[in-house]
Amino acid sequence: MFAPETASPHVAQNAGVSRLMLDTLYALIPGIVIYVVYFGWGVVINIVLAITAALTAEAVMLRLRKRPLRPFLLDGSAILTAVLLALALPPLSPWWIPVLGCLLAIVLVKQLYGGLGYNPFNPAMAGYAILLISFPIEMTRWTAPNTLIEQGLGLFESLQFSLYARLPDVVTLDALTAATALDSLKTQVGLGEPVAAVRATSPIFGAAAGTGMELVSLAFLGGGLWLLYRRVIAWHIPAAMLVSLAVMAAIFWGWSPDRYASPLFHVAGGAAILGAFFIATDPVTTSTTVRGRLLFGAGCGLLTYVIRTWGGYPDGVAFAVLLMNMAVPVIDHYTRPRTYGHDTGRGS
């Protein structure tokens, strides 16, 4: 009369994988909205193209690997990868940039390693890194915030640019793009100008970091805190990453404020907030122990600072996360917690 033998526990929490992924996607929405407001429709086009490419790649690979489609397409992980990758791209990109990036992320970085749960590298960041190395021109052509250009592109014009690389007659590409705050700061300081002077002269700098971008970061921070509140992510990685980034920045800024930007600039600028709350916290590719996560986060923050300050790329979050992904097995091995009743200091 009863169901056959079933083992304890008989109850479970409702939160499933798809719930976690969906919550993370919801938490991105405020940041995306502000991103679109400041940087135009290109963001939306990138996201749509990326999701389409990611789901297609996922479905084809699952079919080739003879895995069920439904549970894995519905788990939301491919969509999240696509959105995170799209958010890392310059808003005005040719269509093949998000598409190629997602194909690389899903096929090469995720499915060839065994799909959900088995990939050692963060798919979105690995896809981004490959794009950045392969197509440096397209990948560093950043859109200027709407407040700084005379006339932004509408949805239709953005779509035309994405698909056919065509701009309205009166608009030139140079008029639409500008170096990012992180990038121009690095270039100008490299030429010997003090940080304060650089930040005062260019309108690309806002109150804390890049104009527009700092507000996007603020919105992502809100979403990240909501994820913490919902216990979708734990505090260890975001806190460790932001603290280590800020501490690194504070040390050098304190030593020479003319040559190094402030901690606030580093935390609010670029992809630091997005990376700390949404990218470095990807469960699959981070350490599994609590102490390991603190180390992982701290390593991400430190490497981000190092790459931003002395590396050849404008932002360092993607490479920092990928480098720390590599260190995860070692971190896991050396951060095993002490089991209850072991090494209590008394023999028996």
Next chain:
Amino acid sequence: MNRPLHDFPGGLRLPGHKHISTSQAILRAVLPKRLYLPLHQHIGEPSETLVAPGDHVLKGQMIAKATDYVGAPVHASSSGTVVDVTLLPVPHASGLDAPTIVIETDGEDRWVDRTPITDYAQLDLSDLRNRIRCAGLVGLGGAAFPSFIKMNPGPHHRVRTLVLNGAECEPYITCDDMLMREQPQAILRGAQIMMHALQADECLVGIEDDKPQAIAAMSAAAAAFGAIEVVPVPTRYPAGGERQLIQVLTGKEVPSDGLPPDIGVVCQNVATAAALQRAIDAGEPLISRVVTVSGGGVRTPRNLEVLIGTPMHELIEQCGGYHNAAQRLVMGGPMMGFSLESDSVPVIKATNCVLSLAADELDVGHATLPCIRCGRCAEVCPASLLPQQLYWHAQAKEFDTVQSYNLFDCIECGLCSYVCPSHIPLVQYYRFAKTEIWAQERNKRKADIARQRTEFRAFRLARDKQERAARHAAKRAALKDAGAGGTRQAAIEAARERAEQKRMEQTAELNAARDAKIAEVKHAIAAQTERQEAAPTSKTVDAVTSSSNRETPDNQ
């Protein structure tokens, strides 16, 4: 009340579902027509029946005796006639049938002669323990470990603290809660007797703070007892785990390969204390207990005082019967209890809860996805294990590595499975790995003995051959000597003597070697049998301690 509390790692506050069964007082269940008393209701060896079909028995009469140190007698829960002693379904995770005494009750509920102890303090401590043993008392928290053994920590342990476990951390279960509300005096009196038996200095009663009424009732009653302190502990599953509660109350950890007395603590359940009080003050053996009947599948959940041996469906009927949505019957709580195939099995000493879960309460219909390494399992693990690594290596059947991740420190609380977003049945993997490792160890012992036997056979054959060769050589030598001429008779005599001497020397040597070998094999066989006998009894305690020592190099 200002005792500083300590923390245990992990844990989680679970939805309690406790209120649904606490609105009504404990009700004495109706006397069933038939009682089904399994011979094996405790950890340890099964008991041996003392009755045969046709015998008339009285309430409280011993009907099965313990056969081993780790064992407990069984008593008739009511008066009546034994109608059968046979294999019947029992509530056990294996789902197998087991020997059961069936009693047809006569409705008179007539007691056997009871001998209460008026002053337990006058009693010799070993006599006191013997009384507890003869009363068939086992831990009523669910593990059913014979209580008198815990009352005897041995001469090498000084037990300072008796921890009384009233935490009752599993969802739905409220039998201890209700008992503490209604019979605090009996519980505390039992605790006092336990303290005397252990010569303990203090008693800490740990109760989760979601039971304010139980805490109030126990605190009020405790005022009259010296050295007993009621300590509310934070409600966080599994705070009622023995090792977790000890950690919360004393800050000390029980060594992985040890037992609570190693750190001067003994832990007993509150219901056990009440049963002990009855055994001493009233001379009544353990024949009934409080059982929570709860879950969304029961119409009116409540607590019943039930005679051991009552079929579970009678309890369900007395609680209004099943709800339409009832889907799974569980003995114990939803986290650690096991599901039953039938409700005709009896309540046994370990039955703290009969849970009928409805479809919407169960973890069903979730597809298992791959592990996403989120680490929630590690966050909630009260033993600070890495459940995900254990799962990984158990799945790969890397049993050495699994043990190096301290598999045998897992208490199977079920939290890792509970929180897993991929709905992986983690605990099942650990049980599988433990069973496999135990089987491997048994096989290894068998193989060792077989090898010793083969070696001895080879040795015996070689010896026989050598003896034969020696005999032949002697014969030949004798003949040769004779052939050489001279005093033939004398030569033969001399040769025979030499051969005889040589043979005696050799046989003496060989006999000594053989005796030594035989002794060795016998010893090995004896040791093996002993271990095998000990094996089933030590499922929770001994096996864990013996196996967890075996640290193996990490393969990672």
